[in-house]
Amino acid sequence: MTTKGAEPIRTCLGCRRRRPKGAMLRLVRGADGRVSFDGTAPGRGAYVCRDPECQERALKPARLAHAFRGPSEAKTELIETVVSGR
Numbered sequence: 001m002t003t004k005g006a007e008p009i010r011t012c013l014g015c016r017r018r019r020p021k022g023a024m025l026r027l028v029r030g031a032d033g034r035v036s037f038d039g040t041a042p043g044r045g046a047y048v049c050r051d052p053e054c055q056e057r058a059l060k061p062a063r064l065a066h067a068f069r070g071p072s073e074a075k076t077e078l079i080e081t082v083v084s085g086r
């Protein structure tokens with residue numbers, strides 16, 4: 001368990017830096033293997049900085065497959081969101 005009041009630390013999938021969970025976006029893999037940003041969905045999650053460069057790197061299929069331990073692919077909308085957000 002974490003210390004009371006302390007924010008959990010998560011590792012960014014893109015740059016491997018460790019940051020407070022609140023400063024990051026959560027990625028969740030659906031039953032179909034498609035990955036989307038979702039802060040509340042159940043299941044295995046991965047975290048990435050709010051930095052477009054990190055997100056681009058983190059959304060590579062190989063990176064996602066490693067994080068989720070299985071074939072994973074970012075949803076097309078997700079990639080478009082990241083690219084258009086630069």
Ligand SMILES: [Zn+2]
Pocket residue numbers: 012013014015016017048049051054
């Ligand atoms: Zn990062």
